[in-house]
Amino acid sequence: MATQSTVIAPSILSADFARLGEEVDNVIKAGADWVHFDVMDNHYVPNLTIGPMVCEALRKHGVSAPIDVHLMVEPVDRIVPDFAKAGATTISFHPEASAHVHRTIQLIKSHGCKAGLVLNPATPIDVLDWVLEDLDLVLLMSVNPGFGGQSFIPSALEKLRRVRERIDRSGREIRLEIDGGVKADNIGEIAAAGADTFVAGSAIFNAPDYADVIGRMKAAVDAARK
């Protein structure tokens, strides 16, 4: 089972973009560990969001928490240096969007960032063959990428168990992140299936009290990981 610390990473896709700096300050103050930064290009996914300039603006605003960039863009490589320069901590990408997955992982690391690979709900886990040990993070999507507020796809639990087993077998410190439909009332079973890093957008930003919902999420994860 995971030995990595628990990370709650609010997805700013569900934040009020007109007050983004303040929203990020508020979730960090409320106990969030990372900022999850969803980048969509209206090509790889049918939505359009934010780019490196916004990441840089958050750093200039004073955000010092790790920024977890999830690239839903194709192609991947040409935007990697811009995000590294803008202050990204981790950069994750989809294997379907890169012609050379191993090369993209090395590119991310050569720019001083941690590298993650993202698996869509229908992407088989054997895409991790030959690259798992190069990764800092595996992100399993529990919704199809593109939008916040969707329901958790239950088959992600079995996928988490299988990837957890592979990570544990590798003996490496690789984070196992889950993204999509994560709520205070299902995060316990998601943690029990092996996730240590939890992205939640609507469950946090639509709640009236960020500290309350993040606190309940952490308590449920702690109970499940005991």
Ligand SMILES: O=C(CO)[C@@H](O)[C@H](O)COP(=O)(O)O
């Ligand atoms: O990457 C994505 C969607 O593509 C996610 O990060 C969502 O933004 C998560 O939102 P919720 O399902 O938690 O509302």
